[in-house]
Amino acid sequence: MTVILVLLTLLAFIVLDALLTRQKASQPAARPQPRPLPGVLQPSYVEGFLVPEALHYHPGHSWLLRERKHVVRVGADEFAAALAGQMAKVELPKPGQWLRQGQKAWTFYRNGEKAEMVSPIEGEVLEVNPEVLAEPSLIREDPYGRGWLVTVYVPDEENTARNLLPTKLVRDWMRDAVERLYARQPQLAGAVAADGGRPADDVFAALPDVSWRELTREFFLS
Template identity: 30%
Template sequence: MTLSRTDTQALKILPFSKRPCLHHLEGRIPFKPCTNDYLCDRCEFDQYFCDEYSVHAVLGPVKVLNVEGVQFPHGYYLHAGHTWVRIEEGSMVRIGIDDFALRLLGPVDRIEAPLLGKAVKQGEPHMVIRRGEYRAGVLSPLSGVVTAMNAKLREQGRAANEDPYAEGWVMTLHPQNLRKEIKALMIAQEAESFLAQEVDHLHQLIEEISVPLAADGGTLGTDVFGAMPQLGWERLTRTFLRA
C-alpha cells in the first residue's frame, strides 16, 4: 500500500504511539511510530532512509508477517475477532477478514456485508461468512458508516480466501471515532504475538480430538474445519471470531 505524503489527515488523528511511519506502511521497515507529525521533508530519519533506500533497495510486494503460514501485512491493524483495518486516503478505512480466520473456516461460499450508508459499531457482528449450511458472524473492527462493499464476495466468497488483504476486502467505512477505537486494535509485533497465541490455541484444540494438524509443509493448512470437522463450526467461530 502507498499513501500520498500530502494526505495524512486520517493518520494524524491516531494516538502518537499508533501513528505508523509512512515507510512502514509502504512495507519497507518494521513498525516505527512517526514522531514528526508526518512532516517528512523535515524528518532526519526520512532523509537518511531515502538516501539509503534509493541506492540499496529493490522494490517488491508489501512485506507480511508469517506465523506458521498465517500471513498478516505490515501497516495493517488487527482486531481480536480476526478482521483487519487498512487506513486509506480521505479519512477512509478498508476492512476485511484475516488469513487465520479464512484458513480456519476454509473455502467460503459468500461473505455478506452491510449496505452502503449502514452504520456499524465496533465489536458487533455486521459481516457474515457462509459455507454450505454453516453461518458465522464476523465482528466489525471499527464503528462508522459503510461507504463501499465488495459485492463480488456475495457470489464468490473464495476470493477472500485467495487474496484476503487486497481483492478479498469486505467493506470500507467512514470511521466515527478512529482515534479512540484504534486503541483496541493491534499492529506489527503486537499483531504477530496475538496470531501466534491463536495458532497455539488451535493446536491445543486439535490435540483434544487427537487428530494430526492439517498442514502444508509445516504450516497451517487452508481448510482446518474441512479437514477436522470434529472441531465443530460453532466452537471454532465462538472461540476465534468471538462473535
C-alpha cells in the same frame, strides 16, 4: 450566403459542444479503486500465517487499512479465512449501514451453518466488495487483496484505534491464536500444507467432528 453558412456551421459546433458537455456531466464519476496493500509486498508470517505489518488488527481476526483521512478498508485476516474455509455465501452490511466496533458486522455461510465476525471499527459503510459477494473463495485466496470486504467512514479514528491491537503485540497475538487452535485440535498440525509450513486454506476440512460454528465463534469473538 457565405456568411449564413459560416454562422450555421458555428451554431452546429456550439450545439454539439453543449451536448457533449451535458453527456459527460450526467456520467457518474469513476470510483477510485482500492490501492494495493503495501504490507503484502513485504510478507511477514507467524506460524505460517501471513500477517502484513502495514495493517492494523482487531482481536476478532479482522484487519483494517487507512485509505485516507476517516476512510478505512476492512477484511478478514488469513487465520480467519483458513477457519472459514469453503464458504457457500458471504453476507456483508449494506452501504449506509452503521457499524459498531466489536459488534457483529458480516456473516459467512457453510454447509447450512453460519459464522459471524465483529467489526473492528465504528462508522458508516461506504462500499462493499461485489467480487467477494459473487466469489466468496477470494477471501481464502487473497484475504488482504481482492478478498477485502468493506470500506468504512470512521468519524472518530482516535477512539477506534484504542481498541485495536498494539502493533508490537500483533505477532504474539497471532502466535497465541494458532497455538490455542492446535492445542484444542492437535490433528490440525497435519492440515498444514507442505510448502514451507503454510496452513491449508481450509483447516476445518480436517476436523469432521468439530462444530464449525463453535470454533469460529471462539476465535472471531462473536
